[in-house]
């Protein structure tokens with residue numbers, strides 16, 4: 515009798531196992547593999563160290579925030595909010611949520627929520643993934659990483675200059691030359707309103723030239739039209755009224771003092787009247803550091819930032835002052851890789867062992883060495899002595915520690931230099947930790 519009436523008597527021929535398809539990372543979202551990770555660590559460690567030298571402390575905010583935070587904070591008519599956000603509905607309550615496209619809005623929200631800055635200003639930094647649905651290309655990804663620093667509650671311009679000087683120090687510490695500083699002042703709200711009026715009038719005079727994007731932004735956000743990459747618009751944009759010509763005394767004095775401080779610090783800069791940045795929250799100081807080596811192709815801006823004094827109020831907080839920037843870490847890694855920077859941390863030693871007694875001695879000796887601060891990899895997964903020696907070599911370790919039957923019996927460990935020659939020698943297992951610790955010095 516057929517116990518499975520739904521199957522033909524000959525068996526489940528048609529139900530041959532289906533080979534699962536291979537899943538891949540989402541387009542524009544990259545894996546950072548162990549061989550690449552050392553450059554990331556080099557960058558992150560150096561940045562953390564330099565930022566700490568200026569009194570910046572770490573803050574960590576969620577990757578998911580309510581969509582309204584970014585719409586209000588970054589601005590409804592920016593590319594980021596209009597086109598690039600990963601927005602989804604919370605399944606339970608229908609709330610609109612967004613994967614953060616940047617860190618500043620979240621940090622300001624957190625500062626307001628926890629009354630972080632009302633009794634004293636704060637210098638904070640954060641780092642981590644950001645998400646923008648852009649067309650991926652070299653240096654531009656959909657999940658990318660920023661190292662972000664914010665000086666909250668400082669009116670500047672001393673702190674604006676300090677941040678720029680701090681970045682110059684970071685480039686130097688990383689050995690990166692050829693990153694150029696561009697600065698501009700985009701004034702305050704009143705000055706921008708006057709400029710905006712003049713700008714709209716200019717664009718209206720050339721209405722026949724405006725593309726669909728520009729027309730849509732004409733009244734909602736005419737400043738953004740200046741960011742247009744459409745070649746047909748460029749001559750008209752070049753002739754547009756310049757914001758710098760509308761800047762009044764206070765903002766002008768702020769900008770002049772910033773320049774004085776940069777000159778005092780010995781930093782060269784270019785004043786770039788068209789630098790307005792892609793996010794709406796800025797006022798007065800804006801700056802970008804642009805790689806001039808050509809390594810990054812079209813995505814040369816490695817860091818950007820500026821002052822955003824209105825953001826606290828826009829997000830429901832008390833009026834405050836703030837200035838900050840973010841560095842694109844992937845772009846930093848491309849520059850460091852092009853420099854040939856490398857720092858592959860390898861263990862000092864790799865333990866090769868054969869037999870039960872040798873295994874016990876190997877594990878014990880390795881733990882004692884780690885107690886002494888030595889990085890040591892113990893062979894796992896058996897293998898002949900020859901195969902284990904190959905793994906020792908591939909690990910990058912400076913020494914192989916060999917523990918066979920003889921060593922297990924006599925309680926010794928043979929130390930074989932793997933690089934740069936040198937004779938193998940034996941030490942009592944009890945002395946291994948101190949001998950290895952001495953070799954790391």
Ligand code: HAM
Pocket residue numbers: 615616617618646648653654655656657658659660662663664792793815816817818819820822837838839840841842843844845
């Ligand atoms: P942002 O100019 O949008 O500013 O981004 C800062 C940096 O992040 C850029 O200069 C670039 O290096 C990197 N970046 C941006 N988008 C991408 C992408 N799709 N792929 C790879 N890298 C990218 C901000 O995000 C502001 N929150 C900076 C700030 C902080 N302003 C004040 N405080």
